[in-house]
Amino acid sequence: MRRAPINIGAICRSHSWSQRCCNCVVRGESGGNAHSQNYNGNGTYDVGVFQINQIHWRSCSGGKAPCNVTTNLRCAIGVYRGAHNRWRPWMAARRCGCTNSP
Numbered sequence: 001m002r003r004a005p006i007n008i009g010a011i012c013r014s015h016s017w018s019q020r021c022c023n024c025v026v027r028g029e030s031g032g033n034a035h036s037q038n039y040n041g042n043g044t045y046d047v048g049v050f051q052i053n054q055i056h057w058r059s060c061s062g063g064k065a066p067c068n069v070t071t072n073l074r075c076a077i078g079v080y081r082g083a084h085n086r087w088r089p090w091m092a093a094r095r096c097g098c099t100n101s102p
Contacts, residue, residue, distance in 0.1 A: 006049060006069060008032045015077050021087050021098035026050060028092025034069050048072030051090070052079065 012022035029051040030036035038046040044054045047065045052075040057063055060075035079089050087093035087101055 006032050006034050008049075011049065011069065011073055014073060015080075017080060017085070018087075018098065018101050021093065021096055021101045024096035025087055025090045025092045025098060028095055029090055034072070035067070048075075050076035050079075052076060053089075 008023055008026050009019075012019050012026065015022075026032055026049055029046075030049050032049060034049045036046075036048065036051060038051060040046065040053070045065070046053050047067055048071075049069060050072050052060070052066050052072055054065070056075055056079055057065060060066060060078045061071050066072045066075045080087065083089050087096070087098040093099045093101075
């Protein structure tokens with residue numbers, strides 16, 4: 001069964017962050033794949049469209065992997081706010097020129 005691609009623009013518009021940076025970060029982190037998973041060299045996992053690292057799962061999704069788009073977005077907003085409304089926590093933000101952008 002083929003899954004419909006997510007609408008990155010619609011997800012990004014659901015919060016008041018930089019739309020350019022959000023689009024670039026999502027494309028760089030997961031390519032817009034809501035089911036994306038990544039194992040990191042430090043033994044942690046990133047999941048979902050925003051590639052939320054497992055160190056954040058307890059605070060944003062009750063300790064479970066935030067795999068659905070709604071929970072992943074909620075977690076991303078929390079991570080973003082925790083970084084003083086900056087994209088710094090996402091690796092793709094560096095490539096996008098967004099580490100200091102709101």
